[in-house]
Amino acid sequence: MKTNYHSPQQFFRQRRLRLFTVLVILLGIYFTSMALVNFQTWNSITKIPAGLIWLFHNFIPTERSISSLGQILYQLWRTLLVSISSTVVASLFSLVFAILGAKTTTPNEAVRLIVRFGASLLRNIPVVAWAMILLFSFKQSDFTGFLALFFMTLGYLTRAFTETIEDLDAEKLQALQAVGANYFQCVFCGILPEAASTMTSWVLYMIENNLRDATLVGLLTGTGVGFLFDFYFKSFRYDAAGLIVLLIAVLVIVLELTSTQIRRAIA
Structure with missing residues (x-):
């Protein structure tokens, strides 16, 4: 009323x-x-x-903490590699699932519902919970952190990619179908080129997000810069722990600036 x-x-x-x-x-x-x-x-x-x-x-870094800089940078590099690799691999799987789960490209309604349910399930389980669940099967290793980030990213990107595909102009897809294009031609010639820039932005965002999450996961899996932070913190070496926090912040800012430039280049 x-x-x-x-x-x-x-x-x-x-x-x-x-x-x-x-x-x-x-x-x-x-x-x-x-x-x-x-x-x-x-x-x-x-x-x-x-x-x-x-x-x-x-937590202000001191000369004593600078002596540990080499070890910190090495673990930070490992953490960055885990976050990038998990995001890239998850994005490839997410692209396939998004095509199957989007209304405009799904083969049938049952597949769409299964993909949507699976993406929601993966996305709504916190990355810390994933790490704790996988820890019992894969022990404390980089692979455990990789899988925890992978599953969470898979659900998140599948949902984001699905919505990106559904937001595209359906008339272009209908025009390709009208001239006799098959399913794969419609997807690879009509859908993916239009959605590429938006999907790339999502992938870059998840790399930034996963770098922060990878630090937290490292506390549980005993790997990367997260484990090193926990070690220094529990050893009362707060200056070295503060240096780790500072370097993580710097790396996240650098990634954000780099991703911004990439987004502008592909826009």
Whole structure:
């Protein structure tokens, strides 16, 4: 039912009332949750300055941490390779599944539903959960981290690629079918060239994301720069742990700038 407003003042009054109602509900949820978990907001806020001072005082790299730079860079390189390789391999599988799962290119409805369900299942399991599940079968190794990133990326990119294909102009596909093009010709000549730039952007984004996740996975799998960070942290070598965090941040920024340039080049 459409609401009729007699004046602009009444319209804005209704908007403010709705906004106020939503704000009250959110505050009610927050304070209720805070009471249930016994979280003391004010005490936590007052401790933030002291925590930040301790953080910046202890996690600043020193000359001692620089002596470990070679080992840190080597483990960071291994982590980068795992994140790139898992993303690239997952993107190839995702492309096939996306073609099978998109409405415009699926062979039949049953295949589309199976692909959609599988992608949702893989995507909604956190990468940490994947690492812990696979850890029992493949032990602590780079391959375990690779598989954890692979499965999560597979579900994420399959969903992204599927939506990219479905958002394309269907008239071009219909035009190819009208002139007698077969299924594979429609896919490789009509779908993939149009979707290539968007899919490449998704792959580049997942490489950046997987580099951050690979660090976390390394804490569980005992590999890469994540394990090295955990080792330094537990050894109270906070300066070396801070150097690792700094290098990860620098590498992520470099990857982001590089991917931005690639996106501009293929746009």
